[in-house]
Amino acid sequence: MEKRVVFRSAWLPYALVAPQIAITIVFFFWPAVQAVWYSFQLQDAFGLKTQFVGLQNFAALFKDGNYLESFKTTALFSALVAFFGIAISLLLATMADRVLRGAMAYKTLLIWPYAVAPAVAGVLWAFLFAPSIRIVTYVLRGFGVDWNWIIDPDQAMLLVVIASVWKQISYNFLFFLAGLQSIPRSLIEAAAIDGASPFRRFWTIVFPLLSPTTFFLLVVNIVYAFFETFGVIDATTQGGPGQATQILVYKVYHDGVKAADLGGSSAQSVILMFIVIALTVAQFRFIERKVQY
């Protein structure tokens, strides 16, 4: 798509794109190039000498059990966040699409967590679940569950998943609701006249028609779990106990900022860049498909 009518000027368009391009070069391209450059280097403990080591940093990473473990943790974490985030919001959106009365009020009351910063969401849930007998811990103890996410890896994972899902539900909910409202009523009415139950109608008509939205949300939720949940993790478990909740992004931060391993951290950044590129391509494939519909 191109404009038929254009303006002509030798310098104006360059002046107009200049601010954005300048910021992009200084804060995006220059650091990205540096990340690639550092990833081929080894720095001594005092940061005085650097040495070109080729792909050694990468080789070391893939031999490092901790790093591979972090991959597994990230996969598990993002799968749980995406699955529960999508399932719960689909349920709520389906119900909100059905009700006539109060639909607007439900919507307003369900979307506000979008406005909560991931780190704050983490603090709220960590407070509720605090091992030193806070409210949820107290109730759980009543059921005979000994809750202590500070030492139990599975419970720590559960906590960060709950906090991350809670924050993301509103986003998924809005997209599902929009998707549901765009399904032609005539299709559902036709099925109802043929005697299909609401349950059957959902699985044979509504759910398949929602699949583009679901796929889109799957990609968005995975991206969310990979990157934006940094705040949730840093504010609650900080990757612990041990490495039970150390997702890849947290490890880049931990190794680079706290352990000051520039080469290793940069190599991890480069690997993450490839993951982002793959996810972005997946997202755009989806958009292309939608356009063809």
Added chain:
Amino acid sequence: MVENRPFITFLSHAVLILGVLIVAFPLYVTFIASTHTLEAIVQVPMPLLPGDQLIENYRQVLTAGTTTGSRASVASMLFNSTVMALAIPLGKIAISVISAFAIVYFRFPARMFFFWMIFVTLMLPVEVRIIPTFKVIADLGMLNTYAGLTVPLIASATATFLFRQFFMTVPDELAEAARVDGAGPMRFFWDVLLPLSKTTMAALFVIQFIYGWNQYLWPLLITTDESMYTTVIGIKRMIVGSDAANEWNLIMATAILAMLPPALVVMLMQRWFVKGLVETEK
């Protein structure tokens, strides 16, 4: 409604009410905790009805902060958050709208090159280039400055795309008419294009306000000075070590203050918010 099934309607309401309650539960407990003394909160079980320390707690955090963790006052944190939440959307809108204008309404040799350059930034989120970006900021002497907090975050491919997409839908006749009337490109931009873009800008502003307010990793890296903390960072800094050492009543009061502005923006400007959310993802 396709058919009338009272039971299913009842079930729908039940599920929704349960959903709303579960979603609101952490907020409720946070609010309750912010109205009690620390001694009341650490009791088992914690009280679930509001206490009488509401004004006292909020006054304490706004003027003085906590005593065990960070001592920065929350009033200054709220100010810093407001600066970020306003400068980022305004800066983003300003630079994106002009670069989209150049890319759509001009033909120049490097056009596609610039377009792709902006596009590629989608693939480089802050989280991926933490250390090198930090170094660039440090080299430029922008640590602990408002410029350092905001400028690196205002370049955005999504905003540029949004405006580009919108400009594509503006009828060519308008530009033609403007040209026939002897208007130059900037005149057309100010008098025709910008007024038409108002709704797109409003939607983008709401989304980016929340984005700016909720920034975490970036301010965490580049602010070491307490006076530059944003509210979200402040909460994190108030939590020190073990659970018992924290003044949870004050931390929770700060959490409420940190959530209030963006939540109000989302709920009161719902129409723009939904529009912005759906359009920035297209």
